Amino acid sequence: xxxxxxxxxxxxxxxxxxxxxxxxxxxxxxxxxxxxxxxxxxxxxxxxxxxxxxxxxxxxxxxxxxxxxxxxxxxxxxxxxxxxxxxxxxxxxxxxxxxxxxxxxxxxxxxxxxxxxxxxxxxxxxxxxxxxxxxxxxxxxxxxxxxxxxxxxxxxxxxxxxxxxxxxxxxxxxxxxxxxxxxxxxxxxxxxxxxxxxxxxxxxxxxxxxxxxxxxxxxxxxxxxxxxxxxxxxxxxxxxxxxxxxxxxxxxxxxxxxxxxxxx
Numbered sequence: 483x484x485x486x487x488x489x490x491x492x493x494x495x496x497x498x499x500x501x502x503x504x505x506x507x508x509x510x511x512x513x514x515x516x517x518x519x520x521x522x523x524x525x526x527x528x529x530x531x532x533x534x535x536x537x538x539x540x541x542x543x544x545x546x547x548x549x550x551x552x553x554x555x556x557x558x559x560x561x562x563x564x565x566x567x568x569x570x571x572x573x574x575x576x577x578x579x580x581x582x583x584x585x586x587x588x589x590x591x592x593x594x595x596x597x598x599x600x601x602x603x604x605x606x607x608x609x610x611x612x613x614x615x616x617x618x619x620x621x622x623x624x625x626x627x628x629x630x631x632x633x634x635x636x637x638x639x640x641x642x643x644x645x646x647x648x649x650x651x652x653x654x655x656x657x658x659x660x661x662x663x664x665x666x667x668x669x670x671x672x673x674x675x676x677x678x679x680x681x682x683x684x685x686x687x688x689x690x691x692x693x694x695x696x697x698x699x700x701x702x703x704x705x706x707x708x709x710x711x712x713x714x715x716x717x718x719x720x721x722x723x724x725x726x727x728x729x730x731x732x733x734x735x736x737x738x739x740x741x742x743x744x745x746x
Contacts, residue, residue: 487511487539490718491520495645497706501609502544502591503740505601505647505708507718511536513734521720521734523595524553524575528734537574537593537737544591544741548574551591551739555579558620562613562633565590582615582630585742586637593739597720598650598712600693601738604630606639609743617646617693619661623668627693628700641704644697647738648710648719652677652688655713655723659683669696712736 491510494503511520513532520536521528538548552565554577561580565571567587572578583592584604592614594601599618605611615621615630627644634642656679665687666672672695675688690707697705712719725733 487520492543493648493708493710495603495647495706495708497643497645497704498603498605498740501605501612501740501743503603503605503612504540504543505603505738506540506736508720508734508736509718510539516732517734520736522593522737523735526734527732534574540593540737540739541591544739545744546589546591546741550589551593552583553577553593553595554581554583554616556581556594556616558618558624560621560625560629562615562626562629564633564637565592566637581617581621581626582613582633584611584613584630584633584637586611588742588744591739591741593737595735595737596647596649596712597722597733597735600649600689601647602627602630602644602693602697603647603738603740604634604642604644605740606634607641607643610745611637611639612740612742614738614740619657619665619687619689619692622689622693622696623665627696631697631700631702642702643704644702645705646690646693646707648708648712648715648736649689650713650721650723651690651709651711652686653714654711655687655689656681656684657687659685662687665692
């Protein structure tokens with residue numbers, strides 16, 4: 483790495499302190515504006531060498547080689563990829579279309595990118611099995627969190643710990659009536675995660691609260707959220723909603739990543 487990232491470039495969850503992980507901010511990278519500075523999106527118009535350096539810094543923070551930071555082509559689905567010891571890791575930027583990863587390997591780090599959606603990191607109590615999910619409203623309503631829990635159970639994990647990282651929060655997440663109806667159709671009883679917005683026919687959606695609800699409903703007892711709003715904090719986070727409200731333009735994406743506790 484060419485420079486030492488500043489303090490505050492990565493946030494940890496106390497509940498996941500027993501495994502290497504991080505909810506990384508937009509700080510600590512090499513990308514110029516408007517991607518400044520830790521843009522980790524391989525699909526962005528940012529220069530490839532900048533993104534590679536940024537992702538290398540994240541990988542080094544978690545103690546793995548840069549090519550061992552595994553990512554996906556995210557599509558707001560409920561598809562989960564399991565990386566086991568007989569799985570050959572793919573090259574950066576060539577990840578399958580899916581929205582969650584799980585593994586029982588300690589030589590890999592699992593990463594998801596976000597710019598308002600909910601990054602959710604999971605670990606078994608012994609830290610030997612971990613997962614990472616990208617949970618926007620569509621993926622969360624479609625079951626990506628439950629699918630991640632099931633995939634980790636297939637690897638032998640139970641009594642999981644999970645944390646929802648920085649994402650857009652209710653005061654700034656205005657949605658339409660059709661979106662609310664779709665969520666409620668998929669999740670009866672979730673009306674409490676919507677408040678009426680000042681604009682007629684619109685609502686304010688509690689994405690992290692909804693994710694926690696889905697996790698608890700899936701049987702998890704130890705769940706938490708960092709409580710940080712990406713849209714309200716331009717110094718630390720990229721935000722798609724903030725970009726739209728400002729009239730458009732290009733932005734980067736932050737990354738959240740986790741690694742199983744090393745066995746050696």
